[in-house]
């Protein structure tokens with residue numbers, strides 16, 4: 001499991017560790033780790049450190065200090081190092097170390113900075129780290145923009161302009177090829193848009209481990225998901241593996257039903273009971289003979305009873321938002337089984353908040369627009385502060401929230417937010433959400449709690465998509481995918497966890 005923290009948590013841990021060490025020890029450790037990654041990159045791109053050109057962008061805080069000390073190490077190995085000072089002040093010890101090692105220091109001037117950035121084999125972003133607050137001020141903002149023309153950029157601790165605690169980016173921010181982060185991951189390195197500015201993240205151990213509190217954000221890895229996933233044992237029968245009831249589709253939206261069932265079946269459910277109006281039932285029966293189907297015409301006094309016993313429900317994809325759908329949603333949410341509420345189900349819940357007041361576990365899977373309707377908060381506010389709003393929705397609604405987006409977040413009260421690290425932009429295609437809700441329904445029916453089902457479901461969904469994009473391989477050339485390809489790649493995604 002990859003754990004991440006807010007700036008305040010990191011600062012508190014650093015203070016506790018620093019109190020036990022001679023002054024400057026942590027910065028020396030940080031700079032040594034940074035210099036070693038930089039040297040590796042220079043060797044890879046320029047062939048050697050000696051004679052290579054390194055430009056340091058230096059802010060007035062300790063982030064700049066790290067970069068200056070690392071620059072001094074590179075200068076001692078023969079690199080031609082120039083530091084551009086963005087502020088009137090620069091870390092005095094770091095500055096002296098760089099000058100002592102034969103590096104140069106220049107004051108910011110735009111044309112000069114541009115040349116130094118473009119000509120460098122490596123640009124080191126030491127503008128701001130966890131001390132950054134709000135949008136970058138000038139000339140930091142201009143320097144961050146100029147980095148777009150650099151050959152290679154290494155960000156120190158956090159790409160400047162990215163909020164370390166949330167991943168927010170207000171205005172220009174450095175886009176790094178590699179981020180060298182110290183002591184522990186910061187939330188902003190895992191959550192977009194920050195995550196996509198960070199490039200590859202290299203963690204340098206500075207001894208912070210024992211002083212870190214419970215993480216604020218975590219990311220599951222393949223082995224974590226492998227451990228959490230229920231696997232059938234010899235005595236398992238289909239009922240014990242989990243029966244999921246899928247209430248999805250309508251005469252207008254038959255595809256959502258087929259895709260949702262696909263997700264559940266390929267994620268390894270024991271059995272699917274599918275219920276809908278006549279058309280989607282016909283499509284599901286044709287495509288998935290494995291599913292047991294029930295036609296609901298909307299006149300049943302007890303639709304849930306007619307469907308039969310299940311261990312969990314998927315409610316919503318393509319079901320519509322009319323009176324009939326509302327009554328059906330009410331009936332499913334009145335049961336004592338876990339329910340994952342998706343798509344039209346979320347829209348119904350936004351209109352009638354009483355639907356989500358239930359004691360059994362509930363997972364909702366909104367995107368920012370749907371969450372905006374649920375919380376009554378503008379969509380752009382949610383998109384700018386996803387972490388905060390996913391948490392708030394979980395607390396206010398008393399449910400597990402899977403907030404979809406460039407990075408998918410799973411929030412539940414009193415738990416660290418789980419951020420999903422799998423996936424590909426190719427997933428932004430119609431119907432993939434229906435597959436995801438089927439997967440989560442399958443995992444819920446197998447007995448996983450909502451928090452685990454949602455986060456493992458998102459992981460598998462993203463991993464399956466990646467495999468599909470690469471034609472079944474882990475990496476390589478990419479090609480487009482359709483939602484059903486994602487479902488079909490699930491068994492391989494699980495096999496190769």
Ligand SMILES: NC(=O)C1=CN([C@@H]2O[C@H](COP(=O)(O)OP(=O)(O)OC[C@H]3O[C@@H](n4cnc5c(N)ncnc54)[C@H](O)[C@@H]3O)[C@@H](O)[C@H]2O)[C@@H](O)CC1
Nearest residue numbers: 014026027061062063128129130131132133135136137157
């Ligand atoms: N505290 C520690 O024990 C360690 C800290 N280290 C480094 O120290 C960094 C934190 O250092 P600081 O607390 O000095 O903070 P930073 O260096 O991250 O940033 C603070 C400086 O940036 C300026 N600043 C803040 N927001 C700005 C904005 N939006 N636009 C322009 N300027 C802005 C501030 O005025 C201040 O001068 C870490 O990210 C890490 O790189 C490492 O050396 C490891 C050990």
Ligand SMILES: [K+]
Nearest residue numbers: 128156158160
């Ligand atoms: K930085």
